[in-house]
Amino acid sequence: MENVRRYRALASLCRQQAAYRPLQNWELLGQAEHFEYLAEVELKAHFDACNGQHDEGATAPTTWETPVAA
Numbered sequence: 001m002e003n004v005r006r007y008r009a010l011a012s013l014c015r016q017q018a019a020y021r022p023l024q025n026w027e028l029l030g031q032a033e034h035f036e037y038l039a040e041v042e043l044k045a046h047f048d049a050c051n052g053q054h055d056e057g058a059t060a061p062t063t064w065e066t067p068v069a070a
Helices: 002-020 025-055
Strands: none
Touching (some): 002 025
């Protein structure tokens, strides 16, 4: 989870710098988007690991079923 905080902080810094550097704003905004993507990947890995540990002893299905409209 520490990596998620770091990636989001870096993304925020890139967006702030983009506001002050108009000649480099597209590059900085691209970097911010990349750091946000890394944060999402890290979060997904964390929750997949947590859910994998929790679901090992479960007997219920791990997928959600959608209700059928009558």
